[in-house]
Amino acid sequence: MDVVLFGPPGAGKGTQAEHICKLLGVTHISTGDLFRNLDKESELGKRVKAIMDEGGLVPDDVTMEILAQRLSKGDVDSGVLLDGFPRTSNQADELVKWMTPRGRTVDLVLAINITDQEVHRRLVNRRMCRSCGASFHMIFVPPKVEGLCDNCGGELYQRGSDTPEKVQPRIDGYHKWTLPMLSYLEKKGFTIVHIDGMNKPNDVSQSITSTLREEGFIQ
Ligand code: AP5
Ligand code: MG
Numbered sequence: 494m495d496v497v498l499f500g501p502p503g504a505g506k507g508t509q510a511e512h513i514c515k516l517l518g519v520t521h522i523s524t525g526d527l528f529r530n531l532d533k534e535s536e537l538g539k540r541v542k543a544i545m546d547e548g549g550l551v552p553d554d555v556t557m558e559i560l561a562q563r564l565s566k567g568d569v570d571s572g573v574l575l576d577g578f579p580r581t582s583n584q585a586d587e588l589v590k591w592m593t594p595r596g597r598t599v600d601l602v603l604a605i606n607i608t609d610q611e612v613h614r615r616l617v618n619r620r621m622c623r624s625c626g627a628s629f630h631m632i633f634v635p636p637k638v639e640g641l642c643d644n645c646g647g648e649l650y651q652r653g654s655d656t657p658e659k660v661q662p663r664i665d666g667y668h669k670w671t672l673p674m675l676s677y678l679e680k681k682g683f684t685i686v687h688i689d690g691m692n693k694p695n696d697v698s699q700s701i702t703s704t705l706r707e708e709g710f711i712q
Contacts, residue, residue, distance in 0.1 A: 494519060494572040494710070495597055497579070497683075499675060500605035501667045502660070503615035504690045505697055506576045507628045509605065512698045516711055519572035524551075524580075526626055527559050546653035548662040550670065553583045564591065581670050582677045589681075599683045601710060603701070604675060605690035609664050616660045620649040634694060684708075 494517055498506050510521045528545060531538035537555070544551050560578060563569075579585040592598055607615075618631040620640075624647030629636045637643050654663060679685050686704055690697055705711045 494600045495592065496572070496574045497599055497602045497678070498574055498576045498605070499602055499671075499685075500690065501607060501609070501612050501671075502663045503612040503619070504605040504607050505615075505694065506605060507626070508634070508694055509697060509701060510574060510576055513603065513701060514574050516702060516705060517572065517574070519574045520568045521574050521576060522560070522563055522569070522578075523576040523626075524556060524560060524578040525576070527563055529626070531559075542653075546659070548654045548659040548666070550580060550666055553581060553587070556580075556584060557587050561591065579674060582674050585674055585678055585681075599678070601708075602675070602678055602683055602685045603688060604685055605688045605697070607690040611691060612664055613657070613660055616655045616663075617657055619655050620651060622647040623650055624648070 496513070496517060496519060498510065498513065500506050507523065507525075510523070513519075514521050525545075528541045528551060531541055533539070533542065541551055541555065556578070564573070575588075579588050588599070615630060615633070618633075620629045620631065620636070621627070622629075622642035622645065625642060625645045627642055627644050628634070629642070629649060636649060640649050641647070642649060653659070675685065686708055688697065688701055688704060692700070702711075
C-alpha cells in the first residue's frame with residue numbers, strides 16, 4: 494500500500510509517521526528529511542539548505558531526483574508513506590509516472606488538518622533531534638531532559654526556518670502550491686481521508702487508527 498501523508502507545515506506529519514507506518518506496514522520517506530541529510534558541504538546540499546532556511550520550495554526536478562534515488566532502495570517494495578511529498582501538482586504527476594509502470598498507485602491520501610494560527614504556535618517552539626530527526630515542542634511535547642532527545646539522547650536544535658518571520662512564507666507556499674495539489678489529487682479520483690490534527694498527539698494517533706479501520710484500510 495502506498496500512502497501520501499499530507500498537511501501544512503507543523504501539522505504533525507513527522508510526529509504521526511511512525512504510528513501510521515506500524516499500522517500499515519509501510520516505510521516512512523520524508524522529503525524534508527532527505528534534504529536535511531544531504532552532504533552540507535556539497536554544492537547541492539548548500540543550495541537546498543539555503544532554500545529551506547528561507548521557507549521556499551526546493552525545485553521539482555531536484556526533489557524528484559533525490560526522491561527517485563530513495564525509491565530505488567529495496568525497502569519501498571512493501572509500500573511507502575510519503576511525508577511532505579508531493580507538494581505541487583507537477584510532483585503529483587511525476588509520482589504517478591513513477592508508480593504506474595511499477596503497477597503501483599496512491600492508495601490513500603491521509604490529510605492532517607490544523608489552522609494557520611496553530612502552525613505558528615507549533616513551529617516556533619519546535620525542537621528536532623540532530624541524530625534521529627524526532628520532533629519535540631517546548632510546551633506541547635517537551636523532552637524529558639532539556640535539549641536532549643527522549644528516543645536516542647541526541648542533541649535538539651531549532652530548524653533555520655522555524656522562526657516567526659520564516660513560518661509565514663511557508664504557510665503562504667502551502668496555500669499557493671500544496672493545498673491546490675490536494676484538490677488536483679481528489680479530481681484524479683484518489684481516496685482522501687481527513688484527520689483533525691488539532692487535538693493532543695495521542696488523540697490524533699487514535700483518530701488515525703479509528704479512521705483507517707472505518708475506511709477498511711486496517712482490521
Ligand atoms: P518538511 O520537513 O517536510 O517540513 P514541513 O512540511 O514544513 O512540515 P514539518 O516537518 O515542519 O511539520 P510536520 O507536519 O512534520 O510536524 P511535526 O510532527 O514536526 O520540509 C522542510 C522543507 O524542505 C520545506 O519547507 C521545503 O523547503 C523543503 N521540501 C520538503 N519537501 C519538499 C517537496 N516535496 N518539494 C519541495 N520542497 C520540499 O510537528 C510540529 C511541531 O508540533 C513539533 O514541535 C511537534 O512536537 C508538535 N506537535 C505535533 N503534533 C502535535 C499535536 N497534536 N499537538 C501539539 N503539538 C504537536
Ligand atoms: Mg516533518
